Amino acid sequence: MAENIGMAARAMMNCGLAELRLVCPKDNHLSDKAIAASSNAEKILFDAKTYSSTEEAIADLQWVAATTARHRDQTKPIISAEFAAQNMADKSKKMQKCGILFGPERTGLTNQDVCLANAIINIPLNPKHCSLNLSQAVLLIGYEFYKTQKEMTAQVLETNHTEIASKDTTLKFCAFLENLLSDCGAFKLEEKKEKMTINLRNIFMRTQLTKQEIDTLYGAIKHIYRKS
Amino acid sequence: MAENIGMAARAMMNCGLAELRLVCPKDNHLSDKAIAASSNAEKILFDAKTYSSTEEAIADLQWVAATTARHRDQTKPIISAEFAAQNMADKSKKMQKCGILFGPERTGLTNQDVCLANAIINIPLNPKHCSLNLSQAVLLIGYEFYKTQKEMTAQVLETNHTEIASKDTTLKFCAFLENLLSDCGAFKLEEKKEKMTINLRNIFMRTQLTKQEIDTLYGAIKHIYRKS
Numbered sequence: 001m002a003e004n005i006g007m008a009a010r011a012m013m014n015c016g017l018a019e020l021r022l023v024c025p026k027d028n029h030l031s032d033k034a035i036a037a038s039s040n041a042e043k044i045l046f047d048a049k050t051y052s053s054t055e056e057a058i059a060d061l062q063w064v065a066a067t068t069a070r071h072r073d074q075t076k077p078i079i080s081a082e083f084a085a086q087n088m089a090d091k092s093k094k095m096q097k098c099g100i101l102f103g104p105e106r107t108g109l110t111n112q113d114v115c116l117a118n119a120i121i122n123i124p125l126n127p128k129h130c131s132l133n134l135s136q137a138v139l140l141i142g143y144e145f146y147k148t149q150k151e152m153t154a155q156v157l158e159t160n161h162t163e164i165a166s167k168d169t170t171l172k173f174c175a176f177l178e179n180l181l182s183d184c185g186a187f188k189l190e191e192k193k194e195k196m197t198i199n200l201r202n203i204f205m206r207t208q209l210t211k212q213e214i215d216t217l218y219g220a221i222k223h224i225y226r227k228s
Numbered sequence: 229m230a231e232n233i234g235m236a237a238r239a240m241m242n243c244g245l246a247e248l249r250l251v252c253p254k255d256n257h258l259s260d261k262a263i264a265a266s267s268n269a270e271k272i273l274f275d276a277k278t279y280s281s282t283e284e285a286i287a288d289l290q291w292v293a294a295t296t297a298r299h300r301d302q303t304k305p306i307i308s309a310e311f312a313a314q315n316m317a318d319k320s321k322k323m324q325k326c327g328i329l330f331g332p333e334r335t336g337l338t339n340q341d342v343c344l345a346n347a348i349i350n351i352p353l354n355p356k357h358c359s360l361n362l363s364q365a366v367l368l369i370g371y372e373f374y375k376t377q378k379e380m381t382a383q384v385l386e387t388n389h390t391e392i393a394s395k396d397t398t399l400k401f402c403a404f405l406e407n408l409l410s411d412c413g414a415f416k417l418e419e420k421k422e423k424m425t426i427n428l429r430n431i432f433m434r435t436q437l438t439k440q441e442i443d444t445l446y447g448a449i450k451h452i453y454r455k456s
Contacts, residue, residue, distance in 0.1 A: 010357075011364070013354060013357040014353045014354055014357055014358060014359075014360065015353060015354060016353075016354040039359070040357065041357065072386075073388050073389070074386070074388070075385070075386065075387050075388065075390070075438050075440075075441065076385070076386055077383050077384065077385050077386070078383070078384050078385075078386050079382065079383045079384075080380050080381065080382050080383075082375075082380075082382070083382035083383055119383075120386070123371075124371075124374060124375055124378050124380055125242045125243060125244075125371070125374060126241060126242055126243060126244040126374065129238075129241040129242055129268065129269065130242060131242075131267070132242065132367075135364075136239070136363075136364065136367055139360075139364055139367070139368070140367070140368070140371055143351075143352075143353070143368055143371075146352060146353060146354065147310075147352055150352050152308050152310070152352060153308065154307065154308055154310070154311035155305050155306070155307045155308075155311055155347075156305065156306050156307075157303070157304070157305050157306075158300075158302070158303065158304055158305070158306045158348070159303050160301050160302070160303065161301070162303070210303050212303075213303060
């Protein structure tokens with residue numbers, strides 16, 4: 001159906017994939033509905049090729065995997081989406097052409113389609129509720145493939161226009177705060193002083209404060225002090 | 229909107245997630261439209277709680293991440309979806325409550341929402357086309373979380389009602405084929421014999437043939453032999 005094709009193209013574009021092959025599409029993949037559903041991924045629709053059989057569509061490929069949630073009575077490796085993505089990335093580097101078969105929204109792939117594949121991809125999902133629509137299946141496989149193509153950083157601190165304060169700058173702020181607290185009579189008991197100092201230093205030294213944030217803290221404390 | 233909420237519930241159910249919190253939903257999340265869009269995940273909609281502010285919705289949580297594709301001028305760790313999922317899985321084991329903030333379909337999260345989060349989740353997607361609809365964002369984060377909860381096998385050969393043939397059974401089939409070829413005069417040159425034998429053995433020994441498949445091969449070859 002036109003909308004499903006358009007949404008699948010959108011998901012492909014999200015994941016940097018470009019080559020869409022359609023086997024006997026029921027609707028015109030260049031219809032207004034399809035193009036609207038593609039949400040600016042219409043290039044993929046215009047470049048898509050249509051075929052009259054799955055055999056024809058995969059003829060030039062060297063490795064093909066089928067996506068199916070239903071259990072099939074066929075002897076075939078079942079691979080995770082992650083493994084499939086890594087496998088395709090490795091094969092692509094060796095200039096081997098790979099493809100993924102997705103079935104129509106309701107009926108899915110036929111057994112005749114599945115037997116053409118080297119492997120079946122099993123997307124790990126809640127077994128009690130694993131039905132995905134077509135574009136979501138495309139998105140999950142595409143996402144796993146995209147991850148193999150990108151150097152990923154697990155965590156990075158975004159600081160924008162300011163930079164992380166040095167430990168010295170942060171410690172100077174801590175000292176300013178401790179002196180102020182001392183002046184205000186917060187450290188009457190020596191043992192309390194040490195505990196409070198350590199607690200406060202932990203708060204500010206653990207977080208990677210930016211220079212701007214330290215300025216904000218100085219400003220806020222001075223405001224409070226003046227009002228007291 | 230009702231449909232987006234329903235589809236988000238469906239994606240949550242796909243990933244084994246159950247607790248949906250809605251901040252000032254525009255439409256009724258228990259409307260027919262929402263329930264139809266949830267595609268049998270209506271339990272999540274019936275159990276959903278609504279709040280009048282994001283602050284209220286996250287009040288009891290101990291760690292919160294915001295999903296946003298737009299660049300924000302805020303000092304905040306930007307983490308990958310995979311890292312976020314692992315982080316939440318670890319925290320959940322320690323009984324710490326975690327949540328993910330998703331913004332409305334068009335406008336996304338406000339800066340006021342984003343500043344409440346411990347981190348921003350960056351879903352790795354094609355930077356030239358990274359807009360996802362709400363349910364797809366929920367699906368990708370949920371999928372990464374589901375993967376942390378499940379013992380995953382990268383590859384397993386599904387054989388259904390039959391079992392993998394032993395090497396002995398496979399080799400006996402190879403010997404049967406080699407003898408037949410010899411009888412048919414395929415090995416007139418000794419050097420050709422060795423090469424052909426090695427090629428054929430590679431084909432059948434490399435693939436993990438099942439007992440049933442070996443029976444099928446015996447049957448097919450006997451049919452061809454009788455007709456010749």
